[in-house]
Amino acid sequence: MPDFFLYLAVMAGVTYLIRMLPLVLIKKKITNRFVLSFLHYIPYAVLTVMTVPACFYATGRIEPAVVGFIAALIPAWFNKGLPIVAACACGGALLTELFFVYVLPTI
Template identity: 50%
Template sequence: MTKVLAWVLLVSVVTYLLRALPLVLHKGKEPSKFIKSFLEYIPYAALGGLLFPEIIYSTGNKLTAVIGGVFASILVLKKVNMIVVVFGSILVVYILNLYF
């Protein structure tokens, strides 16, 4: 039990240092425009990389999964409420799976 607590403490300290050091070292410095634009797109790229495979393999039929993903994308681009996007795409995929 003591080893586990020591490991948890060590990992906590290392994680804290890795997050705190950049803040301390770059305090008051403004990043370049390139870095700012790069950092703005990282969450979207990561989200797309995580979601796209899940969309493709979410149903037994890849065609209905892709159509559901496209439908959800269209709703998101129209700035529809996220609850409507989720339930709308689930409904579209469900109906398509009944026919395909």
């Protein structure tokens, strides 16, 4: 699968250059206010676009994903850190999925 290695080289190359060039080359601080502001907002914009609405389709059916999303939002709101937030997301989704598969049909 030679195509895969070309894709891998492109993505790894771009990602590494973005991280490496500023650390190795830039000695002065950036002063352009628009650039600074844009760079401040871009992480949150990117992560939001990737999460909403894709997150709701991350599990087989939509209900566990929505529950997992909300279960993650609550500890994140109180700044609980990555391991706890990730665990809540998975736990919420798993319990909901189990409910749909094993409990709901028996009711």
